[in-house]
């Protein structure tokens with residue numbers, strides 16, 4: 015079995031690492047699994063280049079980290095009910111995931127992470143941006159940290175269901191969940207902001223009107239370039255993000271070209287308050 019000692023190459027000082035000396039198509043030892051989980055927790059998003067996984071190997075790799083989530087609103091890969099097709103055709107104008115978000119935070123237990131495989135890429139553009147909410151939290155002033163540490167927020171897919179997106183949401187009813195605004199990461203123990211522009215409606219016990227200025231401030235703060243990595247995919251590359259400490263954004267800058275990614279998200283646990 016190869017991949018006994020993975021190489022972890024950080025991309026910058028806040029977020030992202032490329033992982034080398036590993037073939038994800040091969041069975042993974044328990045030690046490698048621990049090392050990959052640790053790298054993901056420390057860097058927020060990790061990338062594995064030149065992998066060329068089959069759908070079966072993609073599914074098997076994701077399942078080493080937990081049970082795949084059910085898929086809503088998008089097509090799935092034939093034979094893989096838990097593998098979504100995140101695609102944009104030449105004649106489509108909108109993409110999927112083209113705004114800052116974390117996945118399905120309107121679930122009581124939001125996904126722990128997602129494994130994305132680049133299948134077909136445009137000749138330019140189509141990068142994905144990731145932003146570290148642990149770095150965003152660290153950079154807040156002590157007074158604001160203290161205020162946020164005691165708050166909870168209500169998350170919902172209400173806005174998503176109301177808006178005209180590429181998703182097939184016909185007949186869906188909104189879901190709601192309340193989470194701490196600052197969570198503690200189960201692996202690193204680090205604090206992280208847990209709100210996002212797509213799904214956080216308001217602070218618990220506050221009206222939407224009262225919540226808006228502070229939430230807006232956090233959404234803008236969380237987009238600071240220093241907290242981000244912008245990743246350029248190549249065919250076969252695998253990306254794995256930690257959904258409870260990272261936002262992501264699929265850049266829609268390749269009109270007229272096709273882009274196809276396959277994604278398996280993994281179920282998470284209830285979040286730990288800071």
Ligand code: SIN
Nearest residue numbers: 100110111142264275
């Ligand atoms: C997403 O999962 O939101 C889309 C990511 C991507 O297509 O780069």
